[in-house]
Amino acid sequence: MWNQIRQALNESTSRVIKQIANLLPGIAALIVALLVAGILAWIITFLLRRSLRRIHFDERLSTWGLQSLAHWSASETPTVLVTRVVWWIIMLVGFLIGISAFDATLTPRFFERLFGYLPNVFAALILLFAGNMAARFLSRSVLIGAVNMNLQYARLLSAGVKWMVLVLTLAMVLDHLSIGGHIVYLAFAILFGGIVLALSIAVGLGSKDLISRSLEREASRSNEEIESPFRHL
């Protein structure tokens, strides 16, 4: 009896050790692939950054009428953004090469499913990032624009735009991850429909006097401006 238990334990231990040993080349390959990709990425981005600076990429981008693209990330120049994107793409390729080394040791079905789902995860991450950036950018644009148009409810408008974009982004992310299924569609449609209906009713019924007063005030201001002695430019 004791011998049988010992034999079973020995066999299972050797099996686990064998499996770990089988995994080791894959892990080593992953590390090597990441290291090589890192070195390659460093060299390529270094050369790319130098080339972009030499051709004055940032200035050219604005002369090509793509200033808004440069504004999406305020703290980084377009050159840094491009090099960073290239760096991550190379690292991702290196990671995928490294991961593929496991093919022989891990269940192909698991990888098939994992790799089948990975594009969705990446797309969802990109969507989340882009949506968040867009929400921040648009809410700030609306806030500044509304203040400069002298709208008293500027902050409310800005917050509204921010949450609309965030909700839309979240719905798209969940859809990409195939989480929630039709519930997300329904919830999103009800939420958006509800917001639009509420706004329509509010503007159409409750706020018509407010809107007309506001428009009258703006019209009278236009007349005032003609007589204003101030000339700015």
Add this chain to the structure above:
Amino acid sequence: MVELSTIPEQTKQQIEQIRTVDLVIGLVDEDAGQTMTRIAEVVREGLARLTKSVRAVVLHQDAGANAGTALQNGLEDESLRFLSYAPAPAHRSIMLVESIVAAYRSIGEISHKLGAKASVVVASSPEGLTAEWIYGLAQPILERDLDLAAPCYAPNKFEGLLNSAILYPTSRALYGKRVVNPLGPDFGFSSRLLQSVLLDSWARGPGARLPLVAPEAVLRGLKVCQAHIGKRIYPPLDWKNLDSILAEVLDPFFLGIERDAAFWQHIRSSEPVPSFGDSLPWTEESVPVDTRRLLEPFKLGFRNLREIWSLVLPPSALLELTKADRLPPEQFRIPDELWTSIIYDFALAYHLRTIGRDHLLRALTPLYLGWSASYAIEVETLGGAAVQRRLERLCIAYENRKPYLVSRWRWPDRFNP
């Protein structure tokens, strides 16, 4: 390489026939073609005051319908010709700056093609054009061998506020030359300046940025002067788009500051440039001033944009703004030291890209209107001499505060309370 892209075919042929001229006078206003008889008289009168006779060409925007009108009316002769160029695809208000830039470019290209020794660009309304304008802007270039004649208009305390508040004092403090209207928009310039400043910048790209004529001329060591030319009629603008106009003007201005940082950090003080013509007295007209229209956006901006301003301005400036916001309207003031710090901090934030550049420039609008309100309240009852002293104090504040900008430009991460 000069591309005559916006020039009608007929004009191109006329350029080939004319070959060379001494002076090109470019009219930016799209309606100038309709008052050509008066303009021809004014131009002839201005040119007659020059010591030598010159061959000149007047360029005006014309869609083709009025082409040949000048010739038919017998306005042309050997010494004065009229040519047209295609109107820029833009209109007043928010497109004002863009249309001026497009017209500058067309006029510059034709002037270069004609090998003119001097060019005069009249971007203001031609209604106010007098012989003094033509003579004042052309004479320093043709007869004194200078490179740039910047305009000096008849001063009025409520006109050209953006220039008085930001453009003139900043360019004076940074570039060291007291050119009252550094961005014109009316100029006389030499072929040297056209070649080295304007054509050079246009060759770099098709951007529609306002050229920083006077600062770039100073930067390149060209000879700059200013001419007292008379009253300017300011164009009617859509004030609802003031933030767009502010952004269109300040974007190239701050970009120039960023580009020329190595130059202006070594300038210690400012000096006057040669001035020609008789300076006109201040317009002493008494007009009722309603500062509510200026104060309201400032207060609204203070309530809503403080978070954005706090990314750009140090806490001490925000505290000063809080104090200003609490003052009753009649006592509302933005001190000169605070205003200069705000402009320098915004220039620095533009350079550092603290927030998106378009957002940054538009977020300055309520602050600018706040300064305008403070200034209007202060000078409402003052005479011309007192207003001049008031604006000179602002310029000196900019110069005194310049070490702050230099220090922050070099060490932006240093603690700034």
